[in-house]
Amino acid sequence: MAESSDSLVVASRPAPAAGGSTTAGFVPPACLADFAELARVVLPAEVWDFVAGGSGTESTLAANRAALDRVAVLPRVLTGVDRPRTDAALPGGTYALPVAVAPMAYQKLLHPDGEPALAAAARAAGVPYVTSTLSSTPIEEIAAAGGPIWFQLYWLRDRGLVADLLARAHAAGCTALMVTVDVPVLGRRLRDVRNGFALPPHVTAANLPAGRDDLAHQGTPGVSAVAVHTGAVFAPALSWADLAWLRERTPLPLLVKGVLDPRDAVRAAEVGADAVVVSNHGGRQFDGAPASVAVLPDVVAAVGERCAVLLDSGIRSGTDVLRALALGATGVLVGRPLLWALAAGGQAGAEAALTLLAAELRDALTLTGCADPAAARHLRTRTGG
Ligand SMILES: Cc1cc2nc3c(=O)[nH]c(=O)nc-3n(C[C@H](O)[C@H](O)[C@H](O)COP(=O)(O)O)c2cc1C
Numbered sequence: 009m010a011e012s013s014d015s016l017v018v019a020s021r022p023a024p025a026a027g028g029s030t031t032a033g034f035v036p037p038a039c040l041a042d043f044a045e046l047a048r049v050v051l052p053a054e055v056w057d058f059v060a061g062g063s064g065t066e067s068t069l070a071a072n073r074a075a076l077d078r079v080a081v082l083p084r085v086l087t088g089v090d091r092p093r094t095d096a097a098l099p100g101g102t103y104a105l106p107v108a109v110a111p112m113a114y115q116k117l118l119h120p121d122g123e124p125a126l127a128a129a130a131r132a133a134g135v136p137y138v139t140s141t142l143s144s145t146p147i148e149e150i151a152a153a154g155g156p157i158w159f160q161l162y163w164l165r166d167r168g169l170v171a172d173l174l175a176r177a178h179a180a181g182c183t184a185l186m187v188t189v190d191v192p193v194l195g196r197r198l199r200d201v202r203n204g205f206a207l208p209p210h211v212t213a214a215n216l217p218a219g220r221d222d223l224a225h226q227g228t229p230g231v232s233a234v235a236v237h238t239g240a241v242f243a244p245a246l247s248w249a250d251l252a253w254l255r256e257r258t259p260l261p262l263l264v265k266g267v268l269d270p271r272d273a274v275r276a277a278e279v280g281a282d283a284v285v286v287s288n289h290g291g292r293q294f295d296g297a298p299a300s301v302a303v304l305p306d307v308v309a310a311v312g313e314r315c316a317v318l319l320d321s322g323i324r325s326g327t328d329v330l331r332a333l334a335l336g337a338t339g340v341l342v343g344r345p346l347l348w349a350l351a352a353g354g355q356a357g358a359e360a361a362l363t364l365l366a367a368e369l370r371d372a373l374t375l376t377g378c379a380d381p382a383a384a385r386h387l388r389t390r391t392g393g
Pocket of ligand 1: 058059060110111112113140141142160188265287288289290291292320321322323341342343344345
């Protein structure tokens with residue numbers, strides 16, 4: 009598994025000739041999406057499935073990619089752009105890219121260095137790292153990696169624990185709060201059910217009180233232990249009143265993640281959200297939801313003047329980032345490719361992935377005649393080729 013990843017990758021990938029591009033000795037693949045194949049060879053099959061999989065028939069997972077591929081962007085020519093800027097304003101600050109690392113649980117499944125390694129890579133790239141409630145490293149240790157850290161909240165049944173997590177996130181110096189609202193229960197992820205997937209003993213929900221994640225470790229054939237655990241600890245019946253409660257309790261920028269219907273985006277803005285994240289959780293929650301990029305224009309039309317609109321689910325390249333910007337997004341979250349890079353090369357792998365993404369975005373901006381991400385938001389698009 010992950011311990012053997014460095015040697016495997018190095019063994020299978022010769023170092024480039026002098027002048028080739030490396031990050032701390034890691035030889036990057038040709039494009040961000042190629043990290044998937046590097047990870048697949050080093051990860052146990054059930055961990056690969058946990059990360060790569062979606063819910064149900066995985067129709068929403070597939071739709072995310074297909075819909076992004078259908079977004080064609082009309083390049084502008086003769087704009088005199090040489091080397092575009094990539095920095096962009098996101099909630100809470102200006103960052104090197106219009107990109108944040110999506111919140112993703114249990115990163116020690118991918119590599120023993122886990123969350124601190126990916127957070128350090130984000131810091132090196134100048135982008136925010138969103139740390140999950142279900143991180144396998146405590147918030148405080150991740151924050152010690154430095155760099156801008158945002159805290160992602162899963163609403164737990166025990167409201168005292170929610171208040172405690174908020175206090176810890178504030179004390180640790182998190183600069184934004186992202187509440188995820190599309191997990192009243194975990195989606196039915198059939199790969200995990202078929203694999204009887206359970207967390208290995210060394211991977212724990214490190215922010216929760218000791219022993220609260222026993223259920224996630226109990227492997228039973230035909231049962232996803234992760235789903236059983238979240239069913240026991242997540243609050244299923246959140247409402248707008250809970251969001252208002254949260255808004256009152258934090259001065260930090262508040263992002264609401266998992267919005268698809270423009271009416272919900274409007275409601276979130278009314279409650280005081282600084283941003284909505286248009287997301288179907290990477291196809292892992294309601295299988296049957298639309299591709300998030302397909303509803304992005306409607307959400308931008310509904311709330312784009314009032315709050316930031318971020319997009320995730322299926323972003324695999326700098327061109328995809330540009331597509332999202334052209335459809336009106338303020339920025340994007342990137343998920344699985346960064347876990348795959350972490351699996352393939354630890355912090356160096358993740359740094360290489362973010363460096364590659366920055367280069368891909370710069371190329372996409374240059375090729376479409378844009379001086380910066382703000383200019384990309386004025387590009388025209390056609391859907392369907
Ligand atoms: C392994 C894994 C774990 C995830 N854990 C969380 C989480 O703890 N909190 C959350 O809000 N979203 C979580 N997500 C969803 C991501 O934040 C994001 O919405 C999704 O991965 C974006 O799609 P992409 O992977 O295609 O880029 C997780 C996704 C994956 C793949």
